[in-house]
Amino acid sequence: MPGGVGSGESGGVGALSRLAFLPGWIVIGVTTLVFLAGVSVPRSYQLVPLAASVVLFGLPHGAIDHLAIPRTRAEPVTPRWLAAVGGLYLVVGGAYAVVWFLAPAVAVGSFILLTWAHWGQGDVYPLVTFGTGHPTGRVTRLLTAATRGALPMLVPLVAFPAEYELVVTTLVELFDPGTAVAVSAAFTPTGRLAVAVALAALVVGTLAVGFRTAGPAGRRSWLLDAGETLALVAFFSTVPPIFAVGLYFCFWHSIRHIVRLLAVDPGAAPALESNRYISALVSFGRDALPLTAASVAILGLWYLVVPGTVAEPLSLVGAYLALIAVLTLPHVVVVAAMDREQRLWTADPPASDRGG
Numbered sequence: 100m101p102g103g104v105g106s107g108e109s110g111g112v113g114a115l116s117r118l119a120f121l122p123g124w125i126v127i128g129v130t131t132l133v134f135l136a137g138v139s140v141p142r143s144y145q146l147v148p149l150a151a152s153v154v155l156f157g158l159p160h161g162a163i164d165h166l167a168i169p170r171t172r173a174e175p176v177t178p179r180w181l182a183a184v185g186g187l188y189l190v191v192g193g194a195y196a197v198v199w200f201l202a203p204a205v206a207v208g209s210f211i212l213l214t215w216a217h218w219g220q221g222d223v224y225p226l227v228t229f230g231t232g233h234p235t236g237r238v239t240r241l242l243t244a245a246t247r248g249a250l251p252m253l254v255p256l257v258a259f260p261a262e263y264e265l266v267v268t269t270l271v272e273l274f275d276p277g278t279a280v281a282v283s284a285a286f287t288p289t290g291r292l293a294v295a296v297a298l299a300a301l302v303v304g305t306l307a308v309g310f311r312t313a314g315p316a317g318r319r320s321w322l323l324d325a326g327e328t329l330a331l332v333a334f335f336s337t338v339p340p341i342f343a344v345g346l347y348f349c350f351w352h353s354i355r356h357i358v359r360l361l362a363v364d365p366g367a368a369p370a371l372e373s374n375r376y377i378s379a380l381v382s383f384g385r386d387a388l389p390l391t392a393a394s395v396a397i398l399g400l401w402y403l404v405v406p407g408t409v410a411e412p413l414s415l416v417g418a419y420l421a422l423i424a425v426l427t428l429p430h431v432v433v434v435a436a437m438d439r440e441q442r443l444w445t446a447d448p449p450a451s452d453r454g455g
């Protein structure tokens with residue numbers, strides 16, 4: 100079962116786990132503490148992680164989608180695969196790009212839902228495979244995905260409504276200049292309270308179901324999930340959202356996905372097994388370079404066609420986010436295919452692969 104969930108890359112699992120988890124834990128932990136200590140960062144600096152994501156893990160994490168499925172299936176990367184993934188991006192991404200121009204409010208709303216689904220989806224495989232097997236079972240995994248994706252998309256709405264609304268209106272106005280964007284009920288105190296209560300219920304419900312399915316033998320791995328969940332709640336409640344989402348995108352979501360692919364990369368996996376992290380990352384960088392460069396070229400064209408004025412830092416980053424949205428829809432299809440191939444939603448890892 101090449102690359103199956105919990106297929107257990109023997110000695111490499113420790114290196115994979117370290118690389119998948121440690122950067123995110125450190126960045127999220129340190130930043131939370133710094134903001135808890137009362138530090139404030141001007142908005143232009145808060146935009147830096149999102150801007151850096153053009154080259155730092157963020158955009159590149161999707162730039163290896165053309166290799167992802169064949170590698171996961173332990174097949175050679177053929178021109179047919181390249182054409183299939185290229186066609187997918189063209190058709191699905193192209194259709195979503197049209198939505199941005201025709202119905203920006205719908206595009207922005209669906210972007211938030213898409214990110215919720217994708218960032219949630221993206222957290223389950225690393226937890227199961229680079230963690231210690233938890234969450235087990237389809238229902239717990241689906242709940243975990245729903246919770247993990249909800250944290251970056253909903254906690255900021257409750258904690259920083261003005262910043263959240265600013266980003267949402269900036270995105271809509273970039274594609275619908277001159278129209279005053281209607282303020283959504285979600286930003287009112289009642290709306291936020293409703294979101295907070297629903298989110299708290301989802302978090303507590305997911306952790307409770309996880310605790311039950313983990314059983315006494317799975318307590319430690321449940322603790323990993325619970326600890327990460329609470330750390331992310333703390334992070335998104337204390338760190339201003341533009342900054343928090345940018346850091347999360349680069350150092351949490353993207354790194355976990357990159358490590359998932361390194362594990363099935365015939366060039367990088369042996370390097371990781373002998374703890375040669377730099378060599379594995381260089382291998383990723385080489386693979387991601389051509390399509391990252393192509394995406395940067397597309398970003399240049401995108402800036403020319405976005406109807407609104409793209410001038411100051413927030414609108415520059417906003418227009419980039421809209422392109423990210425367009426690229427994310429086909430990317431989700433690729434990751435869903437990987438999930439299917441690695442039987443994430445249908446099978447539990449064999450007990451022997453669950454580690455501690």
Ligand SMILES: CC1=C(/C=C/C(C)=C/C=C/C(C)=C/C=O)C(C)(C)CCC1
Pocket residue numbers: 210211213214217251252255262263264266267340341344345348352420423424427
């Ligand atoms: C910046 C920002 C937002 C949205 C960010 C989104 C939706 C990012 C999506 C990135 C993706 C999909 C990356 C690919 O994996 C919010 C939460 C609206 C408000 C606060 C600041």
Ligand SMILES: [Fe+2]
Pocket residue numbers: 160161217221352356430
């Ligand atoms: Fe992703």
